[in-house]
Each structure stands twice: as C-alpha cells, then as structure tokens.
Amino acid sequence: MKLIKLTGIVICFFAITSACKAKKQSASTDEALSSEPIIANIKMKETMLLPKPIDFVNINSLSITGDILEIDATFSGCGKHDFTLYGNRAYQKSLPPKIGLALIHDAHGDKCRKQSTKKLYFNIKDIRYPTKQEDYVVVVYVNQNSGTSADYKY
Secondary structure (H helix, E strand, O other): HHHHHHHHHHHHHHHHHHHHHHHHHHHHHHHHHHHOOEEEEEEEEEOOOOOOOOOOEEEEEEEEOEEEEEEEEEOOOOOOOOEEEOOOOEOOOOOOOOEEEEEEEEEEOOOOOEEEEEEEEEEOHOOOOOOOOOOEEEEEEEEEEHOEEEEOOO
C-alpha cells in the first residue's frame, strides 16, 4: 500500500514540475516573439505642467535614428512601470535650436529596489521646428538634469 502511495506522489511531482517547465518555456517564447520594440508617441502640451506621480528614472544615454528617439533608462522596481515622454514647442533661441523634453516615470507604487534597465522608444516627429520641415537639426535634451542630448537631424 505504501508503495502505491509513494508511486502516486512521485508521478504527481513529475507531472507538476513538467507542467511548470512547459509554462516557463512558453513564456520565454512569447518574450522572444515580442522582441519588436514598442514605439510610443511623444505627448505635446501647451505648457510643461507635468502629471503626477513622477518617480525617479536615470537616463543613461539618448540616440536618434530617423524620427525615433531611443532612451536607455535605469530605474528601481520589479513590477509594471509606465514611461511617457512630454514636450512643448518652447525652443531655445540658439543655432541649432534646442528643445527640452520630459520623461515621466510612473512606478505604480512599486517599492522594490531591484535596479532595472530598459530601452524606451518614442516617435519625435512632432518636435520638428515649425518652419523647417527638412534638412534641419534640433538638439534634444531629455530631463534637464540628465546632462545628455542628441541631435535630431531630419
């Protein structure tokens, strides 16, 4: 009788562990299939009054390819985090003109201290200088204190 119970327990254990492995493999397959970056649009505002909450985010680097701004960002957290890029048409009077954008991080109350790095992609076509729609350069800053900028050549 003990042998039958032990055999049943062993069979259940293997069935459960193999189901977990199958689930993990399908999750990693889904992640591999979604390797295409998500490109969000910049949100243009009349003023730079920004929404709350604003959680800490460190900008490691910026690069621009075509109309797409890539931001390499580091933040603390383990859960779902949202990032929104805001701008307005307040260009600095310089040659080339400069524009400051604001990357807003919403951690949704996540208190986890794990450092995470994420590449964020935004379509910045809306920040083109109003009277120059081609063959022009605008210097783009994100979060004033980050010290990083990139040239948007279009």
